[in-house]
Amino acid sequence: MPKTIVFADRLDRKFELTAEPGEYIHSTLVRNHIPIDAVVVRRDGVVVDDWQERIYPDAEYRIEMVRAYHLPDFLSLTRLWDTQLASGSWQTRGDAYYTKRHFMHSAEGDYDSTQVAFNRDEYVQYVEQLFVDGVHSKGLITPGEKVLLAVSGGKDSLALGYFLSRTAPRLPEFDLQTVHVTTFSKPLDTSFAESMAKQFGHPLTLVHDDEVQEFYNLAVPPKQALSDVKYKYDASYSIASVHSMMRCSIERTARRMGIEKIAFGLMREDVCTSIIKSMFVGFPFGGSYSKRQGPIEMVYPLWPIGKKELTLYLEALFPTNNKQGSPVAFERGELARDIHYMIVDTLETILPGAGFQLFEGHQRLVDNYLKLPTQKECENCQMTFSVGAGASAEDNTVCELCVVFDKLGLLK
Structure with missing residues (x-):
């Protein structure tokens, strides 16, 4: 049965991830696009080695960011996480053949996310x-x-x-x-x-x-x-x-x-x-x-x-x-x-x-x-x-x- 793991950023927010018992924590991080060196992992409040540790079914795990940047927002915006953090509606169409995505540096100095869907022709x-x-x-x-x-x-x-x-x-x-x-x-x-x-x-x-x-x-x-x-x-x-x-x-x-x-x-x-x-x-x-x-x-x-x-x-x-x-x-x-x-x-x-x-x-x-x-x-x-x-x-x-x-x- 999948286990829920808490992910905490340094902006006072918490998110829930899932992992399989017996799975390497390192694999959990990679699967969720979390940079390994951006977090530390605790099992029952004690830091563990995320390279060697496997998920214990009865333990409580918490992944904590060590850097204060908007990682969950970015992962959501680029749809690597399926959360509600990204604002606006996504364009959908039934005859879509390909969706072109850009996450580009804008003239205002920040990054803008855009996407356009095309049918075959x-x-x-x-x-x-x-x-x-x-x-x-x-x-x-x-x-x-x-x-x-x-x-x-x-x-x-x-x-x-x-x-x-x-x-x-x-x-x-x-x-x-x-x-x-x-x-x-x-x-x-x-x-x-x-x-x-x-x-x-x-x-x-x-x-x-x-x-x-x-x-x-x-x-x-x-x-x-x-x-x-x-x-x-x-x-x-x-x-x-x-x-x-x-x-x-x-x-x-x-x-x-x-x-x-x-x-x-x-x-x-x-x-x-x-x-x-x-x-x-x-x-x-x-x-x-x-x-x-x-x-x-x-x-x-x-x-x-x-x-x-x-x-x-x-x-x-x-x-x-x-x-x-x-x-x-x-x-x-x-x-x-x-x-x-x-x-x-x-x-x-x-x-x-x-x-x-x-x-x-x-x-x-x-x-x-x-x-x-x-x-x-x-x-x-x-x-x-x-x-x-x-x-x-x-x-x-x-x-x-x-x-x-x-x-x-x-x-x-």
């Missing part, structure tokens, strides 16, 4: 206009330029292809071509990329194994090189190796085609995760919306749109294309990478719209305060790479991946 119109506004507001495409779209065959690049095609009349006039690196894709992903290019009338360039091997001067096929990185060097580095090889292949292809702008399918959580990781490791990510990499500008037109929103967009318009297979072996990230995504997803849950504020704040840092790392062209693969902090540009003649390949004896 309204949602498609909304998210396409969101995409168009995102391109225009950040100047990601200028009239008359050539843009190379990197297509992986996954949902993100597929959705980006649909957005660019369906909203073309509302965007600056541009020439769009596509590129797909077959080395890191399943056959189904490659056929997907080919059918999408054919459907939209975008010229498609396929980059195959032999070209990737040539780009890196590898003595073995690319997949063998990646296998050696994963099993003979560091398993956690395999996904970074895949991304690096893909970017090199796409950058080299763009140069060959005389194209100086590449559109990648990085959506909101991808960019947020990159920013969070850069803060954790102390290495600048670059711009929130675009990044200069040597002669190439990389742009992220999907920056205002999240993965769930992309999935719902494809489901509304092209449900047969709304499928995503499991990642290939080399793209199965380690736990450290997953944690960064979990942090971002959790942040968006408790603070809807946090990504937009993170983008703007990070961009101001990049524009006004951050010293971006020196960039060089790798003498082996010719990809533009960033020289690590404290390192000499003269001493760094090859990129990190080529250094690893050399250590493993994989270069010719």
Whole structure:
């Protein structure tokens, strides 16, 4: 039988929570979105360790906040708690397909909570206009330029292809071509990329194994090189190796085609995760919306749109294309990478719209305060790479991946 637990804030208010006998108190706190370090827990008036303590059926528990802020109000306002603290009525509609929520910093200096519900057709119109506004507001495409779209065959690049095609009349006039690196894709992903290019009338360039091997001067096929990185060097580095090889292949292809702008399918959580990781490791990510990499500008037109929103967009318009297979072996990230995504997803849950504020704040840092790392062209693969902090540009003649390949004896 569920047990009632008293939650007391420092504003002289009490609330009731429920817990199951035998449940860890830590689990009770997490389930109710209560920050662990914001409270102490007492059993029968005596402080207990909330990490080790399980709920005793006959004991009385009290959770006390150690900080005087309006946690219950915030949890109620964002509907993480179902209480009557939030004022006003919630919008409801029977045909709702998606509800967009924001809890954003207002011009008056406080936070405002807003929500708008869309039916299926309204949602498609909304998210396409969101995409168009995102391109225009950040100047990601200028009239008359050539843009190379990197297509992986996954949902993100597929959705980006649909957005660019369906909203073309509302965007600056541009020439769009596509590129797909077959080395890191399943056959189904490659056929997907080919059918999408054919459907939209975008010229498609396929980059195959032999070209990737040539780009890196590898003595073995690319997949063998990646296998050696994963099993003979560091398993956690395999996904970074895949991304690096893909970017090199796409950058080299763009140069060959005389194209100086590449559109990648990085959506909101991808960019947020990159920013969070850069803060954790102390290495600048670059711009929130675009990044200069040597002669190439990389742009992220999907920056205002999240993965769930992309999935719902494809489901509304092209449900047969709304499928995503499991990642290939080399793209199965380690736990450290997953944690960064979990942090971002959790942040968006408790603070809807946090990504937009993170983008703007990070961009101001990049524009006004951050010293971006020196960039060089790798003498082996010719990809533009960033020289690590404290390192000499003269001493760094090859990129990190080529250094690893050399250590493993994989270069010719």
